[in-house]
Amino acid sequence: MDGVMQWPRRHVLGGMLAAGAVAASGGRLAAQGKKPSGTVTIWVGSWWAPQVPLTQKLWQADYPDVQLAFEPLPINGYLDKFSTAALGGTPPDIIDVDTTWVSTVAAKGLLQPLDDVAAKLDVSDISKAVWNAGRFKGVQYAIPARGGPEVYYYNKTVFDKAGVPYPQAGWTHDDLVAIARKLTIKGEQYGMGVPADLSDPSNVLSFFCPILWYFGGDFLTPDEKAPAINTPEAVKAITYWSDFYVKYGAAPEGTPNFSTTRDLMPLFEANKVGLISSSSNTFDALLQKPNVKWGAVLAPDKINRAGGWTMGVPVGAKNPDGAKLFLAWLARPEIQAQVMNRFPASLKARKLPPWNEPKWQIFVEAEPDARSVPSVAGWFEMQTAILTNLQKVLVKQMTPQQAADASAAEMKRIIADNA
Structure with missing residues (x-):
């Protein structure tokens, strides 16, 4: 979207x-x-x-x-x-x-x-x-x-070039990091496609949400009356998410401004990105690309966004x-x-x-x-605030903790405005 x-x-x-x-x-x-x-x-x-x-x-x-x-x-x-x-x-x-x-x-x-x-x-x-x-x-x-739900798509050509086995059902978030790093050949191909552009919030969330939930974090407290994005668990998730680009270099240059359809799909089809997370619309699109060798697998630890x-x-x-x-x-x-x-x-x-x-x-x-993400008043504004701060982590304007705290502060204001 x-x-x-x-x-x-x-x-x-x-x-x-x-x-x-x-x-x-x-x-x-x-x-x-x-x-x-x-x-x-x-x-x-x-x-x-x-x-x-x-x-x-x-x-x-x-x-x-x-x-x-x-x-x-x-x-x-x-x-x-x-x-x-x-x-x-x-x-x-x-x-x-x-x-x-x-x-x-x-x-x-x-x-x-x-x-x-x-x-x-x-x-x-x-x-x-x-x-x-x-x-x-x-x-x-x-x-x-x-x-x-969301699943993971893998490019067989990218995997074959790096000599990495295709992911299988039952793989974990630890496996995801290891595989993405092994697939990366700087200047030639990258392991993970990370959507981060504000024009594509739905796909950004499709990749980020499962990571947040895997680490035990969430956007809001159980009563949905206060932000939870700056808990230790959530900060770990933000760190994991950003490390693909910031620490490991396993996501391509330009990632902070990438959307799935506009940027990552062409790279995937050109055998430049090995993994992307997406829904059935990507499945349908890839069926129309007979020259692309690909497969689909359940998300790591089976956690995915609806x-x-x-x-x-x-x-x-x-x-x-x-x-x-x-x-x-x-x-x-x-x-x-x-x-x-x-x-x-x-x-x-x-x-x-x-x-x-x-x-x-x-x-x-x-x-x-x-x-699914929270169904609360002001959610669109909240997710915009969160994604804006996540993007700042990728360009090294904020640490994961700073981004989490800034997001929580903005979410608290939005909650108050909609009370």
């Missing part, structure tokens, strides 16, 4: 919350007997584009009176565009958002509660971590469509009833299996073609160990 979200002042949100009450009231009236009709506008990431015709065809077979108007958008600036539209009173009827965004958007009053939709779903069929990421203060604000995208109904949506009808429809396993071109959030959909093919089994195996 790209782009930095900037929110207008709070007093603007008061009107949006009032509009939300009106919209929710209209939704309840419609649910009591009015048949949904008209057009449902849906904002999604650009990867949806190939799936739009099929989705519309399947939908029209079930609901000919409701039209779907998809708008696939580039991810850069995506959330800024939505917040501007929502606060300006012209949001789409459905917004597809990264799981790490939901709590922040909901806390700003830009999403309608979806407990009425949730009550009609088989929640046990949906990836638990992704489902929980759509909840804020006990209320469901988003319904997952795309899920999927990524995904989940759909909400904005406050001020013009067709909330049609939107909710679509969300319930898309949650059906047989529908999700057909229309998603990324790993579906429905567990039953994963047992249907094409997701039941053996090549996707690694994500099924990784699912039980996937965890």
